[in-house]
Structure formats: C-alpha cells, structure tokens
Amino acid sequence: MTQRHIRREAVSDQVFALLRDRILGGALPPGSALTAERDLAAEFGVNRHAVREAVKRLQQARLVEVSHGGRTLVLDWRHTAGLDLAVGIAAADGGPSVQDLTRDALEMRACIGADAARLCALRRSDSAAARIVRATDRYARSGPDLVELGAADVDWWRLIVEGSGNLAYLLAFNSLVSGTLPVADVPDDLRTAELLDVEAHLRLAAHIEAREAEPAERLARELLSRSVPTTPKAVR
Template sequence: MARTTTLEPPPESTLRTGTPRKHEEIAESLTQDILVGQYRTGERLPSERDLAARFEANRGAVREAMKKLEQLGLASIHQGGARVCAVQDASLDVVSHLLAIGEVPDEDLADEIMQVFTALITLAAEATVRRATDAQIAAIRARLEPLLRGTSNRTANSIARFELMRSIMQTSGNLVCQIIARSLFLQFVPRMAPLESLVELDLDAQRRFAEELDTALAARNVAGVRSAFESMSHFNREVAKRAFAALKAREAAGASPIRSTAP
C-alpha cells in the first residue's frame, strides 16, 4: 500500500531565498547586542515569547537562534531561559562577529589580531626553517621577489604578501596553525581594506623586511626568521595606528564616513 503524507508548508527558511533565515537574523542581532554590552555576563536574555514578538518570528526560529548563541559560547541555555556567558569564554567564531561591529574594526581588536597572526606565522616560519628541503626554501625565497623589487600597486602587493604567508604556512606542516591563521586572515583583511587608502605604502620598509627574511631563510637561521617577523609586525602595527589616526582626523573634519565593502 502506498504511503500517504500530510502536506505541510515549507520551512520558514525556504521562503526567504536570498535573505538571511529568520533564526540567523535573530542570532546575529542578539550576538551584536551581547558584544556591544547591551547584555552583561550572567544576565538573562529575553524570553522566547518576547523575542518571537520582537522579530515577528515563531518560537522554533527563536530556539534555533538560541542554539546558535550557545554554539558560539555566548549564552548558556537552562530550563526557564538563557543567560549571557563571558565573551572571553566564547569560541573562535566570535571573532568574525567582533570584526563586523562598525564600519571598520575596533582599533584595539585589530592590534590584537595582528599580534596573534604574527605569532602564528612566526611559529610556522620557524618550523619551516627546521624541516623544509632546500627546494622548498628556494620556493619560499622566490615568493619574496615581488617584495624585494617593490610595487606601488596595492593589489599586487597584497597578493605577494598573501602568497608568501601561504607558502610558509603550507611548508610548515602545522595544520592547526594553518587553519587558525587562514581563518583570521580571511576575516580580518577585508574589514581593514577601507583603511588602506589613508596611508601610503612604505616600500623601503617592506623591502628591508624582505631582505632580512631572505637572508635568514638562506642561512636557515631560526633566530633571524623570528627577528624578521618581529620587524614586520612592528611595521604593520605602526601602519595600522597611522591609518586609524587618519580616520579619526577625517571624522573630526566632518568628512563622509568610510564604508566597508566586506560582506
């Protein structure tokens, strides 16, 4: 006998082609509220009924949103409601939400991410020096050529730096380091792009870093590699500080705000 089924309306998410699904909209809104301090650690979040009314959603969508917050580590769900958790205990995925606040990232957050990325690439570079074959070292040094020559084309410059970092990461063999660094890089760089036009490329400083790194790689000098990336980190962080200072001056002068093109 053929089985019969009851026709049911399609899930709410399928009715919103091209737009965020309702539970994602709710989760994103609550995430932003938590991260900007609207809800304090330990505070109870609004009830399912209140959230359903606020977002004109059904309770199923609200429950899905709460599960998302729990997965992010921003809320703990208990019988009777959900409470906010400390951001420090959240998952790495929260970084993308922190970066999404405002037209450009918070200056302190940007500096912290740059420090973490430098630590990751330095760790990978040290491993590369120790384990890479001569051919692999030669391939990485070849990636330095565009930086040694210098190019004022921002796109070409960014591609050259990305290819250098990716080559070092892949050669290091440290999978965890690669995954974390790539995740941070792909989230961070697009959000910082609006600031690039506010500062000039310092090709001389970049060339000095490339020369220092090339010399260290050729000699398989671990301390030299570490020193080169410390120099690069100091340079990049100073550039970022100048960019944020220029942005503040621009805003103080009443200029139109910079708009991020990041998704």
C-alpha cells in the same frame, strides 16, 4: 526593551545578530537567562523556529549554553568565544571599535608570523624552502604597485606558515586574510613600509633557507610590526 520588527529575509540570521549584539554590548550580561523563546518571537515579530535557529547559532558561537534546568544562560564571551566572532565584536554596540580590533589583529599577525618564520626555518623541507625562495623572487618583481605587492605578500606568507607545520597558525592565517578579521581591509598606505621593503623579504627567505631560526623570527617580527598602528588603543 522596545519592540523591534525585522526584515523577513534571513530572519534567523538577523535574530542571531541582534541577540549577539546584546550579549557583546552587555545588555545581556554573563550568567543572565536569555529571554524566553516565545517572548523573543513576539518582540521581533517572527516565528519561534527562527528564534530557535538563532539560539542554536549562539550556542555554536559559545555565547550561551543550555543549563540542566532547561534555561538558556549567557556565557562570558571573553572566556568562551573564538576568532570567528571577531566581526561581530566590532559590530556590537558597546564593544571594541573596528580600529581597536584591527590593531589587535595586526598585533596577533606579527606574533604568529614571527613564530611561523622561526618554525619554518626549523621544519621546512627542501622543496618548501625552494618554493619560498621562488615566491620571494616573484615578490621582488611585483612592486612598486601596493595592490600587487599585497597579493604577492599573502602568497609568500602562506608558504612560510605552511612550512611551519603548525595547523593552528594556518587556520588563523586564513582568518586574517579572508576578511573574518578586519586585517584584510587595512589601507595599503598603513602597510607601505612593510610591503616596499623587498630587501627584508629577501633576507627573511635567506634565513629560512639557511635554517637560521632566531634571526628569521626577529626579522619577521620587525617587518610585520611596521603595519601595526602607532596610535594609542582605547582602554575599555
């Protein structure tokens, strides 16, 4: 590998990103030993403390583990990493493209949203149902501006996911809307059919209020699937 010196600000973050990209891109395959700390420090022109902090972050991301013999071994990230790695996957050389990862995230959004709507219809409290209905009315008054509709849509879905009582769904929802996953950057024109269908939002809220779980699930999946890109995904 050619020697690469890096900027002095946020040194450990930059070392982490470079090593992460090597792992995600396949330059450091699963089961291989991570380059020795002193050699990495020399390659990047940084002190060993920065390398140590970067390796610690790799461990936290479940990209490497320290073996009993003291060696740091690369893990198969497809088996060990979590959603917090999604942005890094898109940025890595040789990894999935941002477009593919966006499609994956939108497909996950449709699956989670559909089941959250089903669970919300089954589990929601009377007060939660009332909040969803009020939020639906606010949503209907937000259009036709897509930016306003997008913000109202996030608030509306948050109430549904919270009403599902599923904490894992709620944490995934937070990742989807916070920018951890690239769904937050999807162009509004891709989501036009979903956002402008106020009638479907009203019907979904009515299904939840009436505790009609299966119709709520079907309608939520149909509504959210409209934002999934129809172009074929690259096969890697």
